[in-house]
Amino acid sequence: MTGAQVLFGLAASAAVLCVVGVLVERRRFRNAVLGGTAVALLLMGAVAELSRFDAGVVDVVTTLLxxxxxxxxxxxxxxxxxxxxxxxxxxxxxxxxLLSLLAGLACLAVVVLVPLTVVVDNRFLTTLTYVALLLAAWFGFLLCSLVAYAFVYGRVGARPGVDFVVVLGSGLIRGAVPPLLAARLDRGVALWDRERERGGDPMLVTSGGRGPDEPVAEAVAMADYLVARGVPSERILREDRSRTTxxxxxFSRALxxxxxxDHRCAVVTNNFHAFRAALTARRAGVNGQVVGSPTARYYWPSATLREFVAVLAEHPVLNGAICLALVVLGVLVGLDR
Incomplete structure (x- = not known):
């Protein structure tokens, strides 16, 4: 068995595990990692297959890549x-x-380090470059896996037949519902209307407490927004104690x-926040999937990076151990050059 065949076999195994994970419980980060691993191994297998071709073809393909x-x-x-x-x-x-700016500066540092290492013969600089490349590759892999899986998760949506539609708060501006939160509420109303058209009678749940600079609780302002758009007040539950997702x-689950x-619900937030909210919903024992509402394009990259950092922070020991191992590997390789 060739190396390429081994890689293809491992890619297939990772893909099968990813599909099984999605069918069992799609609100898991491991599904994203398994899917990303399958794609990475598939690409590595395709590159390994190049060895079967003429040397000239290999040179052209590797140069283009x-x-x-x-x-x-x-x-x-x-x-x-x-x-x-x-x-x-x-x-x-x-x-x-500032996250997108900081990520851009980090990418720029790696871009500068690589050619600088080729020009300057310095062991410390070489070691630093290997460490930076390994860490960049790892975080890049995780980020791409998360973004790709979150995209797929957001397209699947919630199954019809829910008893509640929960809209998560995101903060008020001078006591009023800002555009970001309005998008969530509008999506919640759309889901609520869809369920009623199918013969259901779900309730809407507005979820959000009162911040130190807010004249009213988010849940109250959100409910007022919904009532102004034709939702009967008696069909809205107001969860006004929460401060975090x-x-x-x-608290919404308790209500x-x-x-x-034996209820089932759909949870509404913005699209960049949907997958992390789904991870949190699973841990909180909420029986329902999360759907996303549109977000301004300029806001999405920074918000996605914030979600990525938050997901990594939920597994500090594992991610810390992996980063430490990559740093040690980079140092050993760099010092050996």
């Missing part, structure tokens, strides 16, 4: 830097709004369980 990879990295770096500037101008300089889901112990 190298140029394509460099072009993608340069385009991504420029896009992240530009988006970081746009985010600062439109959303302010809060740490959460986890509390949104835990729903009081009225229907």
């Amino acid at each position: 190298g140029v394509l990879l460099i072009a993608c990295v340069l385009v991504l770096t420029g896009f992240l830097l530009l988006n970081g500037v746009v985010m600062m101008r439109r959303e302010g300089r809060r740490p959460a709004n 986890r509390e949104n889901l835990v 729903m369980t009081e009225r229907a112990p």
Whole structure:
């Protein structure tokens, strides 16, 4: 059995495990990692298959792949830097709004390190470059896996026949519902209307407490927004104690369980937040899938990076151990050069 065949076999195994994981419980990050692993192994197997061709063909293909990879990295770096500037101008300089800029600067550092290592013969610089490349490859793999799986998850949506439609809060601006939250509420109303057209009679749940700078609880302002758009007030449950996504889901689950112990629900948030909310919903014991509402295009990259960091932070020991192993490997390889 050739190396390519082994890689193809491993890719198939990872793909099967991913599909089984989705069928059993699609609200798991491991499904994203397994799917990404299957794609990565498939690409590695395809590259290994090049050895069967003439040396000239191999040189041309590898050169094209190298140029394509460099072009993608340069385009991504420029896009992240530009988006970081746009985010600062439109959303302010809060740490959460700087993520795309910081990611662009990190990519730029790697882009500069690689050719600098070729020109300058310095063991420390070489070691630093290997460490940076290994960490960049690992985080890049995880990010691509997360984005791809979250995209697929968002397209599947929730099955019809829900008893409740839960809309997660995202903060008020001077007591009013801002566009980001309005998009969630509009999607929630659309799901609510769809269920009624199919003969159901679900309730809407607005979930969000009162922040220190808010005159009313988010749940109240959200309910007022829905009533103004024709939703009967008696068909809305107001969960007004939560401060975090986890509390949104835990407290909403308690309200729903009081009225229907065997309920099933759909949870609405913005599309960039849907998959992490789904991970949280599974841990909170919520019986329902999460659907996303549209988000402004300029806001999506930074928000996605924030979600990525949050997902990694939920597994600090595992990710810390992997990063440490990559750093050690990079040091050993760099010092051996």
